[in-house]
Amino acid sequence: MENLILNSAASGVFISLAAYGIGTLVKRKWNSPLANPLLIAIILVILFLKLSGVEYETYNASAKYLTYLLAPATVSLAIPMYERMQLLKENYAAILTGILSGVLASLVCVLAMALVFHLSQAEYVTLLPKSVTTVIGMDIAKELGGHSEIAAAVIIITGVLGNMAAEPICRIFAIRHPVAKGIALGTSAHAIGTAKAMEMGETEGAMSSLAIVVAGVCTVVGATVFAGLL
Incomplete structure (x- = not known):
């Protein structure tokens, strides 16, 4: 059965892109935070893997080519940031303060959760990089002795939730400044949050792109420090 369904090296890529395409169509038809293309x-x-009986390893082997695009896709986020360089210079103090505060809040929350739920050291360090982009987060978790595969799943879930909750949270707390929106999304929800920031506006997208890079560097250092606190 698996050979019939995934009989080519790129069939997993096709399945992934088709699923995302359907999610995009649903998002266009029902413009709701719950209609997130990636979540769908x-x-x-x-559902496809469950109903078809295809093993995850078989699917992943044919879909792995998509992961090669993660690094260049992350690097390409520097383009909107470069286009807003003047805005960055004018607000650098507020931007850096916001990013550092977000990174610290994320690490402190994971530490608190690890203490409350009595997580093991491996589980704890796996969750530490939850708010950075997948490329960086998986390496951090692996380097600290965590589970990189679980870290990837946690990072994606964090991004999807951040993407879905962005607009409601901005409305509830009256966050209107584009720089503040972008920094918040990039710091807390990495690349998936940046996709939402780009929907909000060019400035939001540029600031979110910057936040991904700076938050990633800060988390590399911060996670190393926090890993020794449990």
């Missing part, structure tokens, strides 16, 4: 794609792929 994840659900559709899981």
Whole structure:
């Protein structure tokens, strides 16, 4: 059965792109935070694997080519940031303060959760990089002795939730400044949050792109420090 369904090296890529395409169509039809294309794609792929009986390892082997695009896609986020360089210079103090505060809040929350739920050291360090982009987060978790695969799943879940909750939270707390929106999304929800920031506006997208880079560097240092606190 698996050979019939995934009989080519790129069939997993096709399934992934088709699922995301369906998610995008749903988002266009129902403009709701719950209609997140990535969330819908994840659900559709899981359903496909369950119903078809295809093992995850078989699917992943044919879909792994998509992961090669993660690094260049992350690097390409520097383009909108470069285009807003003047805005960055004018607000550098507020931007850096916001990013550092967000990174510290994330690490402190993971430490508190680890203490409350009595997580093991491996589980704890796996969760520490939850708010940075997948490329960086998986390496951090692996380097600290955590589970990189679980870290990837946690990072994606964090991004999807941040993407979905962005607009409601901005409305509730009256966050209107584009720089503040972008920094908040990039720091807390990495690349998936940046996709939402780009929907909000060019400035939001540029600031979110910057936040991904700076938050990633800060988390590399911060996670190393916090890993020794448990």
